[in-house]
Amino acid sequence: MKRTIRTTLLTTGALIAALGVPTTAAHADAPAPRIDLRVLIVSDGGPSTDAIAAELDTAGTPYTEIDLARADRPVIDAEYLADTVDGRERARFQAVVLPNDNPFPANSPEMAALVAYERAYDIPQVDAYTYARPEAGLQYPVYGGYSGSVDGARAEVTAAGRSGPFGYLEGPVPFEDNSPTVGESYAYLSTPVAGADFTPYVEAPIPGTARRGSLVGEYRHDGRRELVVTFVYNRYQQQFRLLARGIVRWMTGGVHLGASRNYFAVHVDDVFAADDRWNSTLNCTPGDVDCTDPNATPDPIRMTPADVDHATAWQREHDFTLDLAYNGAGSVDHREDNNGVDPLADKFVAERGAFRWINHTYTHAFLGCEQDTTVVPWRCATDADGSTKWVGRDDLSDEIAHNRVWGRIAGLPLEDGELVTGEHSGLRVLPQQPADNPNLAPALADNGITWLASDNSREPGQRQVGAATTVPRYPMNIFYNAGRAAEQVDEYNWIYTGRAQGGSGICEDNPATTTCLPAPLDTATGYTEHIVPLERQIALGHVLANDPKPHFIHQSNLAEDRIAYPVLDGVLTTYDTLFAENTPVVNPRMEDIGSELRRRAAWRAAVQSGQVTAYRIGGTVTVEGPDGMAVPATMPEGTTRAGSPFGEAYAGERSGWTSSATAPLTLTLPSSAASATAGDADGSVPVTRPAPDTRVPEGVAEPVAPAAGS
Known part of the structure; x- marks a missing residue:
């Protein structure tokens, strides 16, 4: 085991003076320093620092x-970390x-500069993934601790964590275990060194003992925090997603630019219409x-109508609202075929206030190019000169306007x-239609459309x-043509198994497909045992990632076996x-999601582009940016703007x-947050060799497999 060296170099004041870092402690009458609201991330290319950067981003x-x-990186020295602005000391981070805890060589002047800077301005330091050792306030794992896999472990937020930076969590922090053949989570579990000022915030059981070891904790020493x-993670893993908010809260003291929520919205397409069913013999969908x-x-x-009753009851149970994208012609056609009767539409209209509603066009027509279906796959029809035939502006506008009138x-x-x-038609669809229907934008303008749904699997970015x-939407891998679980599994098997197993061979043609199956799923159990857990995990991952994009399913998934509910239940439960x-799921409608993404x-x-400057001086936060710019910020309870409570x-x-x-934005912090003080320094400075190489397991750099097409 590699050992570390600890030596006492200089007293705190002498070290700070030697490095040229200003110290407010030495000048009691000096004005309070300016602390810029910006984080410094020193990365070694590992997944943990990348994950924290992604959270901030x-x-x-x-x-x-x-x-x-x-x-060609900058040197981290006193001049890089701090300076003076308008006669006031400034901490740049x-x-x-x-x-x-120390990624630099022994006796590194860069680490010494960081130590002095953190002491002078009470700047906290996050050790993104470090070995448990005395220099980090913990016993070596060999002394009654543990080094190894924590796949599937159940960690817990401690009482100190819940009353501190992780107070938004209920308690459990389950670690993923997605594959029995891939190591996904590696950790060092240990207890604090005797006499160390160390407070565990998240702990897990130490295997083979009745004790618990720290995974996340605060170590106060030498005037620093x-x-x-002590566990490795990437930006996609659930354990990090659960703890990311608390890590940011701890290191910023709850005062930072940016804001996050846990969002979940579900659009149900084709309401009032009918969806054609998968045919397990033909391996396609007639119609x-x-x-x-x-x-x-x-x-x-x-x-x-019974499915509507179930949907309304489900919403009440979960305090959640579905967004129903409707096609009015579906009801009109049904009445024409059933002597003017449509109990489904009557029931939905009677319960219309329980849901949110979105125009999905009147007949669900394809609004891109005119489709030539004489070939498989289809292609865009062309004129004699080879130019593409497009659905016209009037037809597009009629589909939008007629459905709106029906809904009104x-x-x-x-x-x-x-x-x-x-089908998100009118927008480009590769490979057949590489450009938008040129008539789409004018038709949208004709009808005052400001927010247009797109398929996130095709276009994850927002555009005009x-x-x-x-508004990009995530397709859930619950198929539009399946009303029963067995149908869903049969089609899933067809898509994601090889040709020798009777499948489509898509995985052989495209090895990057992430949901490929080694063998067909059992049609009786495959949905509940494989598809539901995977889809729940993918959707929950979006919820925990501050991602407001909606998910979409189809009305067929709320009919017959009601196969969507096990996934939705799994996410919310x-x-x-x-x-x-204090941290509920946020369930916004489409226009609010679009506005959030655009802002x-x-x-x-x-x-x-460097147009934003933000800093804190004592109990005042000032943000300067472009005129008319809305600013996202997170502040402690009690923060005010012009005398009124800030934010939500x-x-x-x-x-x-x-x-x-x-004008510049000014926020006033509560008195409890306005006077942070540095910890006491004992005069000794740890100068260490680099930490032992922290082991990165095989699977840690990979996200959870997304749904096909998501």
Whole structure:
């Protein structure tokens, strides 16, 4: 085992003076220093520092990253860390993230500069993934601790964690175990060194003992504060996603730019219409343009009034609202075929206030190019000169307007600016249609459409289509053509097994497909034992990643076996076991999601182009940015703006977007957050050799396999 060396070099004051770092402690009458709201991340290229950077990026929290492997990187010295602005001392970073407790060579002047800086300005340090050792406040694992896999372990937030930075969690922090053949989580479990000022925030059982070891804890020593993390993770893993908010809260003291929520929205397409059923003999869907067998007979799936009752009861149970994307022609056609009767539409209209409603076009027509279905797969029809034939502007506009009128007559509570086209058609579809229908943008403008749904598996980024902005939606791998679990499994087997097993061979043609199966699933058990857990995990991953994009399923999935509910139940029930009541799932409608994504993009561009400056002086936070820019921020409870409470309460903090402003934004912190003091220094400075190489398991760099097409 590699040992570390600890020597006492200088007293704190002497060290700070030697390095040229200002110290407010030496000048009691000096004005309070300015602390810039920016995080310094020192990366070794490992997944843990990358995960923290990704968390800050998604929330909109400014940071500077230094890659230790780059020869042209800046040198971390006193001048890099601090300076003076307008006669006031400035700390350029509010927190420091290191790959471990000391990633530099022995006697490194860079580590010494960081130590002095952290002491002078009470700047916290996160050790993103470090070995348990006395220099980090912990016993070596060989002394009654543990080094090894924690796949499937159940960690717990301690009482100190719940009353501190992890107070948004209910308690359990389960570690993933997605594959018996891949090591996904490696950890060092240990207990604090005798006499160390170490507070465990997250612990797990030490195998073979009745004791628990720290996975995340705070170590106070030598006038510094470190958050010591002793397990490896990546940005996708559930255990990190659960703890990420608390890591950021700890290192920023709950005062930072950027904001995050746990979002979950579910769109149900094709309401009032019927979805054609998968045919397990033909391995295609009769009624679909690519199912050309002359003997294929469509077998439609359509909800019943009892399914509506189930949906409304389910919503009440979970305090959750589904967004129903409807096609009015589905009801009109049904009445024509059934002597003017449509009990489903009547029931939905009677319960219309229980749901949110989105225009999904009147007939669910394909609104891109005119499709030539004489070949499989279909292609765009062309004129004699070879130019593409497009669905016309009037036809597009009629589909939108007619459905809106039908919904208004039915009394559906609509937002006129929202639209989901059938199959997201009109937008480009590769490989057949590489460009948008040129008539789409004018038709959207004709009808005042401002938010247009797109398929996240095709276009994960938001973009403009004329005056409208897209809202990417995650397709759940619950098929539109399945009303029964056995049908879902049969089609799943066809898609994701090899040709020798009777499958489509897509996995042989495209080895990158992530949901491939080694063998067909049992049609009786495969849905509940394989598909449901996987889809639940993927969707929950989006929820925990501050990702507001909606998911979409189809009305067929709420009919017959109601196969969507086990997945949705799994997401919401699991969430409730993990999070405290102060951190509810946020369930926004489509226009709010679009606005959130658009504001984020504008904010990210402003931060990356250096147009945003933010700092804290004592109990005042000041943010300067482009005129009219909305600012996302997270602050402690009690923070005010112009005398009024700032933001909204969420996860034990105040956070949200400010309204646009032309003057600098000023926030006043509560007195409890306005006076942070550094810990006492004992005069000794740890100078250590690099930590032992922290082991990165085989599977840690890979995200959970996403759903096909997601």
